[in-house]
Amino acid sequence: MTAQNGEARCIVVDWGTTSFRAFLTDDDGAILDSGETADGIGKIGREDFEPLLMRNLEAWLRKWSALPVVCLGMITSRSGWIELPYVPCPADLDALAQGAHQTSLPNGSPLVFLTGLTDRARWPYPDVMRGEETQIAGFGLERDATVVLPGTHSKWARVKDGRITGFQTFVTGEIFALLSQHSFIARSAGQPSSAPVWDAFERGLSFAADERLDAGAFLSMIFSARTGMLAGQLAPPEITDYVSGLVIGCEFRQAREQGWFDPGTAIGIVGNDGLNERYKRAADAFGLRVIDGGEEAAIRGALAILNAVQGASVHAA
Amino acid sequence: MTAQNGEARCIVVDWGTTSFRAFLTDDDGAILDSGETADGIGKIGREDFEPLLMRNLEAWLRKWSALPVVCLGMITSRSGWIELPYVPCPADLDALAQGAHQTSLPNGSPLVFLTGLTDRARWPYPDVMRGEETQIAGFGLERDATVVLPGTHSKWARVKDGRITGFQTFVTGEIFALLSQHSFIARSAGQPSSAPVWDAFERGLSFAADERLDAGAFLSMIFSARTGMLAGQLAPPEITDYVSGLVIGCEFRQAREQGWFDPGTAIGIVGNDGLNERYKRAADAFGLRVIDGGEEAAIRGALAILNAVQGASVHAA
Numbered sequence A, B: 001m002t003a004q005n006g007e008a009r010c011i012v013v014d015w016g017t018t019s020f021r022a023f024l025t026d027d028d029g030a031i032l033d034s035g036e037t038a039d040g041i042g043k044i045g046r047e048d049f050e051p052l053l054m055r056n057l058e059a060w061l062r063k064w065s066a067l068p069v070v071c072l073g074m075i076t077s078r079s080g081w082i083e084l085p086y087v088p089c090p091a092d093l094d095a096l097a098q099g100a101h102q103t104s105l106p107n108g109s110p111l112v113f114l115t116g117l118t119d120r121a122r123w124p125y126p127d128v129m130r131g132e133e134t135q136i137a138g139f140g141l142e143r144d145a146t147v148v149l150p151g152t153h154s155k156w157a158r159v160k161d162g163r164i165t166g167f168q169t170f171v172t173g174e175i176f177a178l179l180s181q182h183s184f185i186a187r188s189a190g191q192p193s194s195a196p197v198w199d200a201f202e203r204g205l206s207f208a209a210d211e212r213l214d215a216g217a218f219l220s221m222i223f224s225a226r227t228g229m230l231a232g233q234l235a236p237p238e239i240t241d242y243v244s245g246l247v248i249g250c251e252f253r254q255a256r257e258q259g260w261f262d263p264g265t266a267i268g269i270v271g272n273d274g275l276n277e278r279y280k281r282a283a284d285a286f287g288l289r290v291i292d293g294g295e296e297a298a299i300r301g302a303l304a305i306l307n308a309v310q311g312a313s314v315h316a317a
Helices: A046-056 A058-064 A093-099 A132-139 A172-182 A184-188 A198-209 A224-230 A236-257 A275-285 A297-310 B046-056 B058-064 B093-099 B132-139 B172-182 B184-188 B198-209 B224-230 B236-257 B275-285 B297-310
Strands: A008-015 A020-026 A031-037 A069-072 A101-104 A110-113 A117-119 A127-129 A145-149 A154-160 A163-170 A266-269 A289-292 B008-015 B020-026 B031-037 B069-072 B101-104 B110-113 B117-119 B127-129 B145-149 B154-160 B163-170 B266-269 B289-292
Touching (some): A008 A058, A008 A297, A020 A046, A020 A058, A046 A058, A093 A297, A127 A163, A127 B224, A132 A145, A132 A154, A132 A163, A163 A236, A172 A184, A172 A236, A184 A236, A198 A275, A236 A275, A266 A275, A275 A289, B008 B058, B008 B297, B020 B046, B020 B058, B069 B297, B093 B297, B132 B145, B132 B163, B132 B297, B184 B224, B184 B236, B198 B236, B224 B236, B236 B275, B275 B289
Parallel strands (some): A008 A069, A069 A110, A145 A266, B266 B289
Antiparallel strands (some): A101 A110, A117 A127, A154 A163, B101 B110, B145 B154, B154 B163
């Protein structure tokens, strides 16, 4: 992308398992420029992280000199550049800032690694996130809310009194991908259509929300993708979106059972891509109002944590 | 295999999507000889079913002449040799026999196709089975019981007053295969060990049975395969069996929520392979006594339905 006018203040790098996404931002968190490559941490040896980062950011750093660079995501996991321990819940901005690790790049840029969050109260093992805590910080910790972050491993989190007090992971996106790509459903489904078949999606949702379904019926409900077809009630082009609605609906059903929301309240949806629209429809099916967390929550959150890390010094950088 | 001594009475063919299994049986359902090939219906054109059957059974038919041949399984589905409509629940032996289709082979052998069962009361769509109803018939319809048939798509069925009154499918085996072969779990797990890691399996089971887990937490519980490893509580060689215990345990948990059993009662387990031992341990974890349905339930069931189809004429064949 071409840089827009404006004073660059910081570079935010969302560095995950399969992709490298960088954003040049101004003081208000507006994106001046951005770029994405397939340099996910999965393919990169430890000694190659810094040269790769310098190469990917070269044009921006040449133009703007020693801008602070904030890295978040799996880059601070065991297989990343530097492993940072999780900050425990409850955590406010200062706690997230204290978990960050500050160093510098060869050109003198401050380099700040943000770390993840753990909810030790979760059973049977402490739950973890790495990257989503920054999105939640960007959504804002000043108002109490339940926030859902759709994804391969969706997170439901609670914000209360300026802190992230707890969260829970649901492997919804991965289960959907497995079912739609490798299962009996993959074999039955038609070619994926260019646009979602919303009618089929809504049907899956409504079944998942129906009180006739016991909340615990997930392993059984999935089979309705086959029985619906055998009954002539589901056509091959509908199956994938039907299953998407069913699986996301089951996530909401399970999240409700786990106490993440009560009908009639509002939840934040913080995410990306096509999933937000699906999660908004699911929220509607479960009687929830939606606070739209927007697309750039990670950037706003990274800046907020950076502020807490560096204080006024950032503005001088 | 080499035929044992004994008077052959019937050939039972369990013809599924991926395999062809044939059993030469005597009057009591004892197996005199058997064979298995990879001639599942998935690879076979409609006009090739009969020549293939004749070829696979050639030695037995040459020795024993025009023995009756009973075919069950997906061979009577839409993609099989002949599509037979499902018999509705509740169904006794006579109802299953009435759903069968009788014809003959070129050598004069009576050829009987057994059909599947549907439970129209299931929501959102009628549930279906094809092959398992014959196993249940072999388990026996004379005593009231809940019967579980472990598998890719496990079935829980109720036998009452000599009839199969209803059933429900859980896609447990398929979900386990997807998770263990294609998911984040596949990437974390060590090489599969030669023997099950029962300790890890039992841990997964006990978590699924624990009252701290809400029954509806399936999408979340699966993530414990990762968080357990991050917490140093699960080693790579344990993960696959831990997930197996978790998924089978969730099936039992969900089956209980759906009303398939009460703790302290007995259930029949009718199945095959390594799954029976896993399901017996799961039954134990859920406080159930087990009636072992044995390995040859399909054969006993096929003979029982054949009796109902042919009456005394079979004995004259």
